[in-house]
Amino acid sequence: MVPLLLAALIAGPGLVSGQDTVRVGLSDAIQRAVLTSPDIDMQRARVDFAEARSDQARRSRFLTDLQATSAHSLAPGLDNPNGTASDRLYLDPDLRNDWGDLAPFSRVDVDLLQPLWTWGQLSRTIDAAAAGVGLEEGGLAARQMEVAVRTGRLYYTVVLLDAMNSLTDEADEAVSRARREVEKLLNEGSPDVGDADLFQVQITEQEIRRRVVEVREQARTARSALRRQLMLGEGASLTVEDRFLEPLMLSLDSLDTYQNLALENRAELTQVSAGIAAREALVDVARSDFYPKLIWGVHGHYSGTTAERFRQRNPYVGDGFLSRSLETGLGMQLELNFGQTRAKVEQARANLDEAQFQGVAARELILLEVEEAFRKVRIRQAALAAAEESFRIAREWLQTEYVNFDLDLGDTDDLIKAVQAKLQLHAARHEAVFDLNMAILELHASTGLLEPLLAY
Structure with missing residues (x-):
């Protein structure tokens, strides 16, 4: 990444402020992204769906199967040639x-089937649906963390490029000074400098000009990416609060501390627990089909017409166009294909086993992710310390070369190299700070806690 970032040394000015300027810090950017991200809204819609499904399951406990059916048509009157009395x-x-x-003519039928004892089928269906809510809520937390880390990376990319842009004047001055020194020695006829040295400086200037455009466009792209992540309007201009790229402050705890936090807070483990609970409930639901279920049923019927017809009170006589009835009682329901029921139970158990194995794998993977993130922070801290020391040495070297040129003891090749x-x-050094900051954000994210990211 260093060769690419070197281009920022000669990058031009930043974006021109538009009519609306939004200024954000890291915490502000993460909070806004979490509130406005369509990715999170999609996952939140899944949570809403799961909650509605859970509510449907709860409401199915009573009046489980209640429906009304109506029919509408025409009915004939009566041809009573003998003038018989209506009764x-x-x-x-x-x-x-x-x-x-x-x-x-109209007819209405109302049917109700209310399970009274189902061997856990209804209650465990409700439990499975409730666990489904927990599963989707875990997915929401995971998506929020993903968006937070992505926003942090975009934010620090903008800060990094801004920091590299600040080196433009220094780069121009350094190259211009080297060219002046070479031209001065050439004019003086110094045997230590030739046309090749001047050509080398001029080639460096052209390389700088090429990289100016490259980095300027990359800086604009990075700022646009952050603006879109924050769902700002097309006319908005975005600025960041951090004018200088500085390392985040972190007092590193022990690896065990971060791993324990991850085991308590990672959304993936919440999802696994919810998935296991749901599949345990579904095993019980499938097993309930082995046993007879007690059901209470009600059937109501009414039919009527405006035709000249008369209801007959005799219980053995019925008129389909003019009648009413109410039937109720208890019944039993049993699935008689026990082979199919056994297969369903085995499928449910296999799904449960899969979820449990996923839990074991997820736990080990999370512990590994935390360890990798922890060790990456330590590596990045050491890399930053080395980068800062190397930069200090390079400054001393360049200062020495300038002094040598002032004393007519300098070498053009050494000056350009310096x-x-x-x-x-x-x-x-800027890149090392960027890498360290991202490693710190990723370490916090690996524990499953969003709050530390919002504290910066």
């Missing part, structure tokens, strides 16, 4: 339907 119509063999006298070394090591 004795069922005794008249000459009574007929009069299809020439049609009138509106200039390049100082600029490269200055860029490397």
Whole structure:
């Protein structure tokens, strides 16, 4: 990454402020991203769906199967040639339907099946649905952490490029001074300097010009990426509070401390626990089909018409166009294909085993991730210390070369090398700070806690 970042030494000015300027720090950027990210909104929608599904399961405990069906048509009147009384119509063999006298007809049937004892089928279905909510909530927490780390990386990328831009004047001055020294010695006819030295400086200037455009565009892209992550409008201009790239402060605890925090707070482990709970419940749901379930049922019926028809009170006589009834009682329901039930139970147990194995694997992976993040912080701390010392040495070297040129003892090749070394090591120092800051953010993220990221 150093060769790329060297280009920032000669980068031009930053973005021009637009009509609306938004200034954010690291904590502000992370908070805004978590609140506005469409990725998080999508996961939050999954949580809402799981909550609605859980609510549906709870509401299915009572009035489990309740439905009403209606039918609407036309009904015939009656052809009563004998003038039989309305309460004795069922005794008249000459009574007929009069299809020439049609009138509106409606029928309504209401059915209720209420399980009273299901061997845990209803209650464990509710438990499984509730665990599904926990599963999606864990996914939401994981997505929030992912967005937070991504936002932190974008934020520090912008700060890094801004810091590299601040080296522009220094780079221009260093190269211009080297060219002046070479031209001075050439004009004086010094045998220690030739046209090749001037050509080398001029080539360096052209390389700088090429990198100016490259880094300027990359800086604009990085700022645009952060602006879009924060869901700012197209007309908004974004600035960051950190004008200088400095290492985050961290008092490193022991590895065990971070691993214990991860085991307590990682969203993946929350998801695994919820998944195991859900699949344990589904095993019980599948097993309940081995046993008969006690059910209470109700059936209500009503049909009526405006046609000239009369309801007959005799319980053995019915008129499908004009009737009403109510039936209720207890019943038993049993799945008789025990082979299928056994297969369903085995499938549910296999799913449970899978979730449990996933839990073991997730735990070990999380411990490894924390250890990697922990050791990366220590590596980055050492790398930053080395980069700062190297930069200090490079500054001393360049200062020595300037003094030598002032005393007419300098070597052009050594001066150019010293200039390049100082600029490269200055860029490397900024890169080391960036790497350390990202390692610290990733260490906090590996513990599953978002709060430390918001504290910076």
